[in-house]
Amino acid sequence: MRLLVCGGAGFIGSNFVRLRARDHGDEVVVLDKLTYAGRRENLADVEHEFVHGAIEDPDAVERAIEGCDAVVNFAAETHVDRSITEPDAFIRTHAQGTFVLLEAVRRRALRFVQVSTDEVYGSIESGSFTETSPLNPSSPYSATKAGADLLVAGYVHTYGLEACICRGSNNYGPRQYPEKLIPLMVLNALHGDPLPVYGDGMQVRNWLYVEDFGRGIGHVLEHGRPGEAYNVGGPDECPNIEVVQRIIELTGSSPDLIEHVTDRPGHDRRYSLSSDKLRELGWEAQVRFAEGLERTVDWYRSQQWWWEPIRSGAYREYYERQYGRALG
Numbered sequence: 419m420r421l422l423v424c425g426g427a428g429f430i431g432s433n434f435v436r437l438r439a440r441d442h443g444d445e446v447v448v449l450d451k452l453t454y455a456g457r458r459e460n461l462a463d464v465e466h467e468f469v470h471g472a473i474e475d476p477d478a479v480e481r482a483i484e485g486c487d488a489v490v491n492f493a494a495e496t497h498v499d500r501s502i503t504e505p506d507a508f509i510r511t512h513a514q515g516t517f518v519l520l521e522a523v524r525r526r527a528l529r530f531v532q533v534s535t536d537e538v539y540g541s542i543e544s545g546s547f548t549e550t551s552p553l554n555p556s557s558p559y560s561a562t563k564a565g566a567d568l569l570v571a572g573y574v575h576t577y578g579l580e581a582c583i584c585r586g587s588n589n590y591g592p593r594q595y596p597e598k599l600i601p602l603m604v605l606n607a608l609h610g611d612p613l614p615v616y617g618d619g620m621q622v623r624n625w626l627y628v629e630d631f632g633r634g635i636g637h638v639l640e641h642g643r644p645g646e647a648y649n650v651g652g653p654d655e656c657p658n659i660e661v662v663q664r665i666i667e668l669t670g671s672s673p674d675l676i677e678h679v680t681d682r683p684g685h686d687r688r689y690s691l692s693s694d695k696l697r698e699l700g701w702e703a704q705v706r707f708a709e710g711l712e713r714t715v716d717w718y719r720s721q722q723w724w725w726e727p728i729r730s731g732a733y734r735e736y737y738e739r740q741y742g743r744a745l746g
């Protein structure tokens with residue numbers, strides 16, 4: 419199939435493009451705005467066509483969608499901290515951008531998958547969210563992602579669009595921008611920089627290896643029932659502080675590097691997804707957290723060419739603003 423992947427130059431999108439082009443023989447077109455998180459390097463080893471543009475730009479979408487059989491939308495602003503200080507781009511991309519894509523898909527009656535997040539459900543103390551749990555987002559990031567989900571559901575209901583929603587739990591793996599917990603800690607640990615842990619570090623996340631999410635999204639693209647949402651949760655839960663301790667062990671660095679910093683405002687304590695619905699459709703996570711984390715640390719250790727330009731560029735200014743100290 420000829421597949422349009424929006425946001426395919428980012429972390430999860432590029433892993434998905436690799437999976438579809440290599441294992442499924444899809445012809446892939448990537449539409450990406452190349453924000454700070456989008457990089458052509460992420461797709462250097464995969465055959466694809468590339469259109470540089472924003473999903474909120476109808477002309478760019480028209481150019482990219484020509485001749486495609488289906489669309490998967492990863493394009494998003496994805497960092498909760500940035501959504502707290504600069505929410506504008508989140509609203510533009512998630513609301514206006516999703517709307518422009520839905521209109522293009524509707525005109526052509528194409529199949530559509532919206533990539534979403536467990537954060538739309540909010541925090542849960544015990545148990546796990548199912549697809550019928552109420553949406554209860556708590557940051558500008560998750561609120562705008564929830565808004566996009568509702569818009570997709572509205573288009574399904576009103577226009578009979580063949581669309582599904584995939585809500586993933588916290589992803590990790592190769593090519594994740596270093597502002598996110600795992601690559602941040604791995605790279606700081608490898609450099610002997612302090613490891614800034616928000617609050618008590620007891621925020622629990624349901625870790626999902628990026629290839630498992632890609633397989634889940636592909637499965638929904640092929641087998642999902644139109645109009646349905648599917649949770650894609652990782653096989654293991656782990657509090658952030660334990661993630662950091664495991665990274666210290668894997669990188670052979672010192673626990674003295676841990677530095678507790680002021681918690682993120684409104685920081686959700688625990689996310690947890692039930693993936694029973696997708697499991698019934700035939701998907702299963704394949705990578706346990708211990709194995710995936712080891713693979714991820716090995717990847718960052720050996721791919722300096724990938725992270726060096728980021729760590730020596732604009733990311734330094736972001737880091738200094740966020741943590742009030744310079745990177746080493």
Ligand SMILES: NC(=O)c1ccc[n+]([C@@H]2O[C@H](COP(=O)([O-])OP(=O)(O)OC[C@H]3O[C@@H](n4cnc5c(N)ncnc54)[C@H](O)[C@@H]3O)[C@@H](O)[C@H]2O)c1
Pocket residue numbers: 424425426427428429430431449450451452453454455456457471472473474491492493494495496497510511515533534535536563585586587588589590594595
């Ligand atoms: N990272 C996670 O843990 C996680 C978990 C569940 C769901 N998700 C969802 O998966 C998707 C991808 O996340 P990621 O971690 O790969 O993000 P990312 O920040 O690494 O990549 C986002 C990509 O989208 C592109 N983009 C941003 N705005 C755009 C626009 N207006 N038009 C076109 N392209 C644009 C960026 O250039 C980048 O290539 C997002 O929708 C996110 O909400 C992420």
